[in-house]
Amino acid sequence: MSTTSAIKQEARALGFDAVGITHVSSKYAGSVTGDMENSHRSDSETAAPERLFARLTEWLRRGYHGTMAWIERDPHKRADPRQVLPGCRSIISVGINYLTEHRANEQPGYGRIARYAWGMDYHKLFDSRLKQLEQIIHKMAPYVKTRSYSDTGPIMEKAWAEQAGLGWIGKHSNLVSAEFGSWLLLGEVLTTLELEPDEPATDLCGSCMLCIQACPTGAITEPYIVDATRCISYLTIELRGDAHTISDDLQAGMGNKIFGCDDCLDVCPFNLRAEPTQEEAFQPSNLSLSPDLNELSTLDETTFATVFRQSPIRRAKLHGLHRNVAIAQHNLKPS
Known part of the structure; x- marks a missing residue:
């Protein structure tokens, strides 16, 4: 068995x-963009680095990154993993399916949480498994260097996952897998080891525009381009401040969403064939499926820290969660 095959098996x-x-x-x-700023390879398997870098800088120039200043720090480093791990020759992209068989409670009085946050914080799960994978690689090739991330470093993981064949970047700027749909959380191991590459994924979106049509705030300004400042995930998680930091029209579009948004993912036809995960860590709790807005509005810091100790929802902080809950309660009031 080749080293590449052995690593995949492990x-x-x-x-x-x-x-x-x-x-x-x-x-x-340099032929990648990242996360919300993903550009699309429109006319060739690997577009020119200069053209893609120009698209990234244009995305930043438009202010689509909002208050996420970390995105604009050293874009050359974000585009080239060799500046993150000197001598990097290969990237091992990995994904874990987080789709469960459960359905959120859509009754009045309840908020909506994005699926990826229904269970435990995926960063902890990925960190443990990626470190184990690094140890295995070092046993196979003691001389090599490795570095791993899961949405925690300056790596454009969706773009590299596309190059590695895990899926393609859809018109909503998220990765779409022919096998797992949109429900893959991603991580990667950078290594100086020379490994056999997989074929990049082919874009199968075709003429479908469902994700663009489904976005309640018009955040997908054109296919493959997302204005993060209008995206509900950004508004409910990344954006700090009181409700006045969010315009009235965007607040109205948020509906009952209090942490993230799945609207553009829920309508993707490739999700119809996706099978539920076997990963216990992503199984939801009653709170994540049926978040009672009245109960959440009264949480104090101690209770918040206890209830969401292992949850991604901690990222919004209590102030942000209270703001989101208040907006959802306002949106659910009879007109």
Whole structure:
């Protein structure tokens, strides 16, 4: 068995549902964008780094990153993993399916939380498994260097996952897998080891525009381009401040969403064939499926820290959650 095949086998044994590999070379360096600022390879398998970098800087120039200043720090480093891990030759992209069979409570008086936050904080799960995968690689090749991340470093993980064949970046700027739909959380291991690359994924969105039509705040300004300042995920998680920091029209579009948004994902046809995860860590609690707005509005700091100790919802902080809950309560009042 080749080293590449052995690493893939070990990754799956650790609980990763998807694994793929891409080379890091002059052909690919800079040919990625990241997260909400993902550009799309419109006319070739690997677009020119200069053109993609221009699209990234244009996205930033438009202010689509909002208050997320970390995105605009050193874009050259974000585009080239070799500046993160000197000598990096390969990226091992991995994904874990987080779709469950449960449905959120849509009755009046309840908020809505994005699916990825129904269970425990995925960063903890990924960190443990990625570190184990690094240890396995070091046993196979003691001389190599590795570094791993899961939405925690300057790595454009969706773009590299696309290059590694895990899926393609859809018109909503999220990764879409033909097998797992939109329900893959991503991580990666950077390594100086030369591994056999997989074929990049093919964009299968075609003429479908459902995700764009479904966005309640018009955040997808054009296919593959998202204005984060209008995205409910940004508004409910990343944006700090009181309700007045969010315009009335955006507040109205938020509906009962208090942490994240799945609207553009829920309508994707590829999610119809996705199978539920077997990962226990992503199974929801009664609170995440039926978040009572009145109860959440009265949480104090101690209770918030206890209830959401292992949840991604901690990222919004209590002040942000209270703001989101108040907006949802206002939106649910009879007109």
